[in-house]
Amino acid sequence: xxxxxxxxxxxxxxxxxxxxxxxxxxxxxxxxxxxxxxxxxxxxxxxxxxxxxxxxxxxxxxxxxxxxxxxxxxxxxxxxxxxxxxxxxxxxxxxxxxxxxxxxxxxxxxxxxxxxxxxxxxxxxxxxxxxxxxxxxxxxxxxxxxxxxxxxxxxxxxxxxxxxxxxxxxxxxxxxxxxxxxxxxxxxxxxxxxxxxxxxxxxxxxxxxxxxxxxxxxxxxxxxxxxxxxxxxxxxxxxxxxxxxxxxxxxx
Amino acid sequence: xxxxxxxxxxxxxxxxxxxxxxxxxxxxxxxxxxxxxxxxxxxxxxxxxxxxxxxxxxxxxxxxxxxxxxxxxxxxxxxxxxxxxxxxxxxxxxxxxxxxxxxxxxxxxxxxxxxxxxxxxxxxxxxxxxxxxxxxxxxxxxxxxxxxxxxxxxxxxxxxxxxxxxxxxxxxxxxxxxxxxxxxxxxxxxxxxxxxxxxxxxxxxxxxxxxxxxxxxxxxxxxxxxxxxxxxxxxxxxxxxxxxxxxxxxxxxxxxxxxxxxxxxxxxxxxxxxxxxxxxxxxxxxxxxxxxxxxxxxxxxxxxxxxxxxxxx
Numbered sequence: 001x002x003x004x005x006x007x008x009x010x011x012x013x014x015x016x017x018x019x020x021x022x023x024x025x026x027x028x029x030x031x032x033x034x035x036x037x038x039x040x041x042x043x044x045x046x047x048x049x050x051x052x053x054x055x056x057x058x059x060x061x062x063x064x065x066x067x068x069x070x071x072x073x074x075x076x077x078x079x080x081x082x083x084x085x086x087x088x089x090x091x092x093x094x095x096x097x098x099x100x101x102x103x104x105x106x107x108x109x110x111x112x113x114x115x116x117x118x119x120x121x122x123x124x125x126x127x128x129x130x131x132x133x134x135x136x137x138x139x140x141x142x143x144x145x146x147x148x149x150x151x152x153x154x155x156x157x158x159x160x161x162x163x164x165x166x167x168x169x170x171x172x173x174x175x176x177x178x179x180x181x182x183x184x185x186x187x188x189x190x191x192x193x194x195x196x197x198x199x200x201x202x203x204x205x206x207x208x209x210x211x212x213x214x215x216x217x218x219x220x221x222x223x224x225x226x227x228x229x230x231x232x233x234x235x236x237x238x239x240x241x242x243x244x245x246x247x248x249x250x251x252x
Numbered sequence: 253x254x255x256x257x258x259x260x261x262x263x264x265x266x267x268x269x270x271x272x273x274x275x276x277x278x279x280x281x282x283x284x285x286x287x288x289x290x291x292x293x294x295x296x297x298x299x300x301x302x303x304x305x306x307x308x309x310x311x312x313x314x315x316x317x318x319x320x321x322x323x324x325x326x327x328x329x330x331x332x333x334x335x336x337x338x339x340x341x342x343x344x345x346x347x348x349x350x351x352x353x354x355x356x357x358x359x360x361x362x363x364x365x366x367x368x369x370x371x372x373x374x375x376x377x378x379x380x381x382x383x384x385x386x387x388x389x390x391x392x393x394x395x396x397x398x399x400x401x402x403x404x405x406x407x408x409x410x411x412x413x414x415x416x417x418x419x420x421x422x423x424x425x426x427x428x429x430x431x432x433x434x435x436x437x438x439x440x441x442x443x444x445x446x447x448x449x450x451x452x453x454x455x456x457x458x459x460x461x462x463x464x465x466x467x468x469x470x471x472x473x474x475x476x477x478x479x480x481x482x483x484x485x486x487x488x489x490x491x492x493x494x495x496x497x498x499x500x501x502x503x504x505x506x507x508x509x510x511x512x513x514x515x516x517x518x519x520x521x522x523x524x525x526x527x528x529x530x531x532x533x534x535x536x537x538x539x540x541x542x543x544x545x546x547x548x549x550x551x552x553x554x555x556x557x558x559x560x561x562x563x564x565x
Binding site for chain 1: 298301302303304305317318322323324327329331332334335336337338339340341344345347348349351352353354392
């Protein structure tokens with residue numbers, strides 16, 4: 001397994017597109033963090049005049065800016081890195097070299113999954129630093145950290161990891177890098193909202209069981225947090241099982 | 253290391269690509285793997301590497317490939333000249349591919365130099381020619397110094413100098429006790445390189461023998477005899493049960509006997525012989541004869557047959 005991890009680490013670190021995507025991810029994260037801070041800094045503070053008005057001191061809850069790395073734009077870049085794990089190998093035929101080197105397929109599958117998760121977690125942590133720095137540089141005051149803030153950040157990190165695994169598995173199942181990136185995006189941005197809106201009368205429970213909607217319920221917190229998390233996890237695990245079984249059974 | 257291919261079979265839907273194929277690749281030899289287009293050579297190699305799923309097994313020194321560690325010390329393969337990421341440098345590609353066997357940077361540089369790619373080691377291979385791609389593929393295959401090499405058309409796109417280099421390299425590699433299985437459509441090259449042949453057609457084995465045995469099967473192995481009295485000589489030879497065909501009024505192509513016996517028959521008949529030459533069929537002759545009935549994707553038999561207007565519309 002250690003050799004497969006080295007292989008995968010060398011794979012991901014030896015192409016320029018990885019670094020380009022990381023840079024784009026961090027730029028997008030910083031930009032979104034700045035915009036979120038600007039828009040929300042008046043919405044959360046104490047107006048200071050004793051009224052209930054929303055315009056006030058200009059401080060922002062830490063969690064609001066620091067989950068900037070999970071925004072739609074940033075997610076595209078980080079999931080592309082995840083999708084490239086198998087996507088590049090199938091696109092360029094490298095998978096045949098890889099599998100002749102690692103004929104036990106679960107070994108390379110696991111190594112790729114581990115490296116992707118490590119990268120996504122590292123990028124998420126880095127994105128929080130970037131978001132924090134951007135807000136600080138912009139001179140926006142940040143509210144003290146609470147336990148709810150940490151839970152919110154943890155949920156956001158788990159969502160990003162799960163979302164990346166969905167992209168990873170969809171790429172493996174379709175053997176197509178573009179589909180691996182586009183399907184989760186389309187699901188979240190188009191398909192699920194339309195399906196939920198269109199079937200709201202007949203199937204009002206449907207959104208709870210759609211992957212990205214469930215993930216977002218988990219991300220947002222609230223009463224349905226637990227159910228959203230379980231459904232999202234079920235989708236991630238289900239697709240992972242399908243991905244692994246297909247990978248093991250199909251010709252390279 | 254002996255490679256035992258045992259009853260490999262693979263079907264794509266109703267098409268049987270490989271059917272109960274068994275052969276052995278022995279150490280110290282270059283085994284040529286021949287077959288017409290679509291005969292199942294590449295599929296067989298993929299099955300041998302466990303890349304495709306079929307039935308049957310391939311044993312490397314008595315064990316399946318998955319039971320060996322590290323795998324790249326056992327078998328190195330080169331299946332396509334374009335199996336690399338176009339933006340990953342040649343050096344980085346080899347460092348990545350050497351991870352399983354723990355190949356050092358020094359060895360990577362050594363191999364790059366060996367295949368003549370040291371000058372472009374840090375260049376991205378997206379712009380490589382087919383020949384350079386072949387060299388990178390070969391470098392990948394030999395990186396961990398495996399005991400078995402499986403090479404699918406490694407000479408495609410190589411210039412004559414590179415082909416000669418490849419031949420010398422593989423000969424030397426096999427002489428060190430390694431096993432080499434190489435497929436190629438360059439039959440003249442294969443004749444110079446391989447000492448054993450495995451020939452398949454439509455997924456079935458049709459020959460597994462030494463090069464000399466295979467070539468001797470051709471009907472184009474004959475003796476050219478030139479004589480001033482070819483007509484009488486032909487009659488004498490036929491009377492002895494030999495096959496005779498007139499090539500020119502003075503020259504005969506004789507089959508069924510060697511030069512000694514033909515010379516003796518002519519001498520006994522008092523016929524002057526001006527030339528007596530053993531003519532050996534080429535590998536190409538033998539291959540085409542043996543596989544003529546088994547080509548799935550054959551072109552028209554007369555390449556000169558063109559429309560009167562040359563095909564212009």
